[in-house]
Amino acid sequence: MSKKNWLAAAAMGAILTGAPAMAQTTIAQPELAPRVRTYVIEAGAMKAALDAWARQSGRAILYRVDEIQSMRSPGVHGKLGEYAALEAIIAGSGLVIHRDPSGSIAVSRPNARANDAALVAETADAASQASASEATVMTDIVVTARRTAERAQRVPVAITAFSQDAIREKSINNGSDLQNFTPSLSVLGDVSRNQESYTIRGMGGSGGPGTGSGPGVVGYFAEVPSSASGPGNFYDLASLQILKGPQGTLFGRNTTGGAVLMEPERPKMDTVEGYIDATIGNFDRRGLQGAVNLPLVDNVLAIRLAGQMDKRDGYVRDVNTGRDYLNRNNYSLRLGVQFNPTERLRNYTAVNYLKVxxxxxxxxxLAVNPARPYAALLQPYLAAQQARGVRQTALSVPTFERAKNLLVLNNTEWRVGDAVTVKNIVSYARTRSTSANDRDSTLLPIADLLGAYPGGWNNNLRTVTEELQVRYDRGPLRVQGGGFFLDQKTPAPLTFRTVNPMQVGGLLGGGPLIVPQALWSTLGLSGPLAPALSLQPSAHVDGRSKALYAQAQYEIAPNLTATVGYRWTWDRFGGDIQAYQDADSYQIFSKLAALGLVSPAQAAQVIGLNANLCVYDAFKAVAAGGFPTLKYPNCTSPTFNGKSDGATWQVGLDWRADPETLVYAVSRRGYKSGASNPIVSLFLGESHPLFAVRPEQVTDAEVGIKRDWSLDGVRARTNLSAFYTWYNDIQVIQRAAISGSDILTNAQRARVLGLEFEGMIIPVKGVTLGATYSYNSAKYLEYDTIAIPAIPQALTAAQPSRDLAGTPFSFVPKQKYSLSAAIALPIPAEAGRLDFTANWSHQSSQRVTPEAQPFDTIAAYGLLNLRLDWREVWGARLDLAVFATNVLDKTYRVTANPGYNNSGFAGSIFGEPAQYGVQLRYRY
Incomplete structure (x- = not known):
């Protein structure tokens, strides 16, 4: 078989279980290549027999699941040619074999629609152009939204799916890029740029500063809960899927907003293949990725090794140090091993490593609150920043982000019989990260995080998951059920170093110690504030989650299927924390005494009280009317614990009106784990209403239609969904609520309503137009914040309850749309293919906090990306592309630090400027 036809067959294999409808064709059926093999295919379900033939023959085959789902095959045993074996498998079934000159193979019932023969040829043509731009063919990506492989157009769920080619062509490198092409998805970060927070249909977020909770949009890598944020994830994937709305029945807790599924390319048993892809561009961009697929034992063992590296200079520079921020420097490696010892047993192991x-x-x-303590000091820095613009800054901390992530998983699938399959998925993950950031965005030491202790980590989690799933699939009934277990803990203490302004009397003193400029050099200061270093030598968090679930699909009438699912989840979470005041920070009082500004006795008193003082023990002692005496290393470690549980469910109905039309209606319940606030337990006790955070509950109703069109040579696809969501006990963050720390609380009720559209049309050959649109109206119906009492030992003033009902959600653009156009440019056939694509994405303004304040809204913005792809350059296995992103060089915000009303300042990070480059890919 030629290399081109082999690529066609491999691509067709990706849609093995969901080809378009097909009928008998008049194309002559030449004999298959005379490859004789020994076939061992048991009698049983026709689908299982055809899949076994595909594996044992090494050929892809197209069929429609609904046409064959009730059929049985007599099987085949013996040494036969491929065609003879296939004829034996379908003997007596009434199925007909089709084959076109490219070698594409399909089976269908003879009474299928006559004009579907064209679809067979079109699908084969699309497969043979697997490396071509997705915008030039009407592709249908295989997705795993229901924990099994299906065509996206056949799944009654709102999904946006991308192949690896689409990811490459749209320059999707992280979540911020992904949101530009996904309806209802919004991705924002914090001061740490790689800590991206996903929100879908108004639900998601990153959880809170306490234990428990977590993001409301969960990433999955090869069916294992993982992280979809940050760099190094979106390479060598079979598909990238964004599922919208609650997904708790099959995917577990916390998927109240949806899920992001990353399905890696798995090793292929019968071909040596791979690619290497290099990118260079402005900002000294250097990128490299590649993969190699190696079969080791025929039809039994294969491996796939992939990796990527991305380096680029930053686009914001510190005017004092010359350090460039927002650069890229990361790499990752991935090993996949496919082991199929028998026809009924398939085992996939993956190891994924990422370093940043x-x-x-x-x-x-961006703004300074004139009513806050540091306003007078911050105003000159604000004026200087405004004069510099957003591509330069001046920080007191050389910020950084470092991470090492390891994921090892095993997915074993055992086909017990014709109708029963058992799957077991086990994983081990180690996630470590540390970062330094400057929350006040100035040279003043007001709110600075210096990162972990040398050699330590701010975040260090070991996570083990185990899931056992049983599937039954026979006739009109499909059932999936199982159990899930997650255990998470910190294998080593979490450490932090934080800098805040020195107080006049030390930790429990009055206002900030402000030093006249004439004394700065004498006291060794670079500004008017003396920094006080707070050290956290130890903290631990742990969590455990268990769940049982089941979901059934039943075809109650031809092409009419009902779905019912239920899941119950139990969560436990807790931890401990320890902190003390660095002794060296207080030596400034000795210098003040030497200058005669304070008496030696006063200096000795402040130093003696505060140096190495155990922070939380001191707060508790003062709250009880006592005097703080405990010093490090004799600090206690306050503990905090909590638990929650809840149900998720789904009921739905979908109707295949015709082979190209799917209509569905579904209602789902989502559950997000409860949480606790350690800072509340320290100052107000665990009985205070602010300590325990209730779990979220989300209930939605969604209707949708997925439709492919073909009329007079014009092909189109239109997918439309509309939804209404009831949202209760929404977990929200109250900024700097206690002792300058954020806390997690509950808003009572909210609603989200909206609609989504994804469409594509091919008006003439070589021209493809696409569009996406989403509308989301999300607002609080009842939101009374919990009043916070005055806490003298925490230097926290009383905060009354506030009524925020009617305010919009944060991080939810009301409208988003994207427009794309792809044109195949005329060049000689022997020169290859030349495609020009343009993508325009736009989103309306979005709030970043429900409280009114300056810069509480990210303004609307639009981005234009252009790309020119020259494929198969002069017949070689070489592709060359020239690309440009954010061509109009728009300035837009991608993070928010809305502390204006609390800490007294607000800041942000801005998105990437215009970039351009060249990309070269060699396939073998």
């Missing part, structure tokens, strides 16, 4: 070592976010100061 970047300079972090270059935050920009």
């Amino acid at each position: 070592d970047e300079h972090g976010g270059g935050s920009i100061l």
